[in-house]
Amino acid sequence: xxxxxxxxxxxxxxxxxxxxxxxxxxxxxxxxxxxxxxxxxxxxxxxxxxxxxxxxxxxxxxxxxxxxxxxxxxxxxxxxxxxxxxxxxxxxxxxxxxxxxxxxxxxxxxxxxxxxxxxxxxxxxxxxxxxxxxxxxxxxxxxxxxxxxxxxxxxxxxxxxxxxxxxxxxxxxxxxxxxxxxxxxxxxxxxxxxxxxxxxxxxxxxxxxxxxxxxxxxxxxxxxxxxxxxxxxxxxxxxxxxxxxxx
Numbered sequence: 001x002x003x004x005x006x007x008x009x010x011x012x013x014x015x016x017x018x019x020x021x022x023x024x025x026x027x028x029x030x031x032x033x034x035x036x037x038x039x040x041x042x043x044x045x046x047x048x049x050x051x052x053x054x055x056x057x058x059x060x061x062x063x064x065x066x067x068x069x070x071x072x073x074x075x076x077x078x079x080x081x082x083x084x085x086x087x088x089x090x091x092x093x094x095x096x097x098x099x100x101x102x103x104x105x106x107x108x109x110x111x112x113x114x115x116x117x118x119x120x121x122x123x124x125x126x127x128x129x130x131x132x133x134x135x136x137x138x139x140x141x142x143x144x145x146x147x148x149x150x151x152x153x154x155x156x157x158x159x160x161x162x163x164x165x166x167x168x169x170x171x172x173x174x175x176x177x178x179x180x181x182x183x184x185x186x187x188x189x190x191x192x193x194x195x196x197x198x199x200x201x202x203x204x205x206x207x208x209x210x211x212x213x214x215x216x217x218x219x220x221x222x223x224x225x226x227x228x229x230x231x232x233x234x235x236x237x238x239x240x241x242x243x244x245x246x247x
Contacts, residue, residue: 005078006123012085013119019089020112023097031096041094041238045231047087048111051224054080081122088115103237107230114227117220125213128206135206139199146192 031037054076057063064073088111099105 005081009081009085009119009123012089013115016085016089016092016115017112019092020108022092023099026097028096029098029100032094032098037094037096040090044087044090044094045235047083047090048227048231050083050087051080081118084118085115088112103230103234107227107234110223110227110230114220114223117216117223120213120216121220125210125216128210128213132203132206132210135199135203139196139203142192142196142199146196149188149192 032041054073057067057076058073067076091111092108095104095108099108
């Protein structure tokens with residue numbers, strides 16, 4: 001279920017980013033102010049307000065105690081994710097790819113930043129954490145295999161002399177898939193050491209990504225606050241200038 005959700009969300013985020021770039025090929029200056037454009041805009045604005053339910057229920061104990069017996073936090077989080085993506089997608093359609101005003105450009109940029117940072121927190125950060133956990137288990141097993149292989153090698157002095165004088169070069173060639181002319185215990189030690197080095201490098205890389213994606217949560221919260229301020233200003237300007245046009 002989580003894999004299917006990840007595929008759906010990733011595809012929708014990709015579609016959202018492609019839809020934003022549509023202004024390179026298509027522009028409809030009057031669509032945002034038309035009846036259909038207003039429907040997309042209102043629907044997008046409402047959907048962008050729905051994600052507020054999750055953090056509010058999560059942080060207010062009274063609401064959490066009343067709501068969670070009927071709706072789980074996981075369901076609210078799922079609603080938070082889907083509404084947080086579909087809302088901006090409808091908002092992009094609402095623009096008609098007309099990005100002329102400073103407020104509209106800022107609102108669109110912050111909206112995309114919220115989506116991307118939320119995606120990083122929800123999926124990329126979780127993926128990195130799972131990858132680190134799995135690779136640490138593999139590394140523990142690989143180090144045990146290396147100790148065993150080295151123990152066998154120590155009891156065969158003839159094989160010790162077979163080991164290359166430059167083990168770093170040997171493991172580097174092995175990582176490139178180049179067959180080494182070493183068999184027996186010496187070859188097993190080299191191959192196992194190469195696997196251990198690859199796992200250690202992968203873990204360090206995922207830990208680096210994890211630190212980067214961890215900062216996305218702060219960025220997501222800050223950008224969300226700015227988004228709602230800009231959204232209110234956008235709604236106010238639409239009502240204000242719309243009513244003045246009618247008068």
